[in-house]
Amino acid sequence: MTADTLKLYHGASSPNSRRVRIFLAEKGVAVPLVAVDLGKGEQHGEAYRAINPRRVVPTLVIEDGTSIGEVPAIQRYVEERFPDTPLLGVTPKDKALIAMWDRRMEQEGFAAVMEAIRNRAPGLKDRAIAGPHDYAQIPALVERSRERAVNFMADLDERLKEAAFVAGDRFSVADITALVTIDFAAKAIDLQVPVELQSLKRWYDAVSTRASATA
């Protein structure tokens, strides 16, 4: 289905943007994309700040011109508008458990990798936290964040010994967040899935070969 009254502002290599693109692909909803050039700092320009004053991608702009920022908020909107192929759960219990697992994937995995790269990259000096304010990098965070990402992978492996997918027996948004985190860790901080984490490897092979993974 094409939802051409919506517009998704995204960064081609932004992992947060990828979380939304995969979500849309899984649901089979095509939303016109508008690329924001993060390398050139386009997110700090006046035009984009009028769309999202937090200066971050992605942002979904809907029919009436309202901007929706923050990945889980965009995903919630898309799920409510296009309920087919639910990725946020169906029953109250489902919805809660998927929200719980998605949040853990984000806080324990995604946020840790993001923190490692933002406190290290020379190009992000004084930009240790995304948003409208400047914050100095804290080098000690780089190592601690990496340690968190390592623990994240080990914990996720344990979880995947007992469940086919992160939140249970069905693919959900929690798998998307975890997949993007694993790929982001490899690319941004050169952290690979250790070979001994066989359940994580089994899951990764399954989710990373879905058609949506290239979105």
Add this chain to the structure above:
Amino acid sequence: MTADTLKLYHGASSPNSRRVRIFLAEKGVAVPLVAVDLGKGEQHGEAYRAINPRRVVPTLVIEDGTSIGEVPAIQRYVEERFPDTPLLGVTPKDKALIAMWDRRMEQEGFAAVMEAIRNRAPGLKDRAIAGPHDYAQIPALVERSRERAVNFMADLDERLKEAAFVAGDRFSVADITALVTIDFAAKAIDLQVPVELQSLKRWYDAVSTRASATA
């Protein structure tokens, strides 16, 4: 309404627990509470770890024995089961904007205050991040987190110049997160709302005097 087939494990002075208690009070849903003594480390004991292996409060245990952890996941469950007095929005756009604002309140405010206290408190040495893993405190984070909390208040004041409540013209979960953050900042890091932030003060006076605030 009494929902006595549910049980909420909480800490009396835990700000994350308070987020859920206020949410329930606003909805008029009474859930039996089970106190976990965080001061005595009860969350690390075998009994509680069987309920929540992440060793954090709150946890909602439902009829079939399933544990739901993470504040927004618990709130989602409660909203789905007890839809009266919606706090997470009604229309797709509402739901998305409330999710967006709630997340900003949490990431920019609540998480900053939490980070400041966890990286400073002598009792939390090597427990800088809640959860099953030990992480050393990073003293440089204390100042940066405080700076974030100060910016959070100024940004929220700006927002409240244009809206009665955080997410718009109605009270929502985003107000709960913001209220708990402001009170937590005063108590944990002695950060008060500056007198010149008059819109924030107007909002705080309104939300902190609702009956739910004592929950």
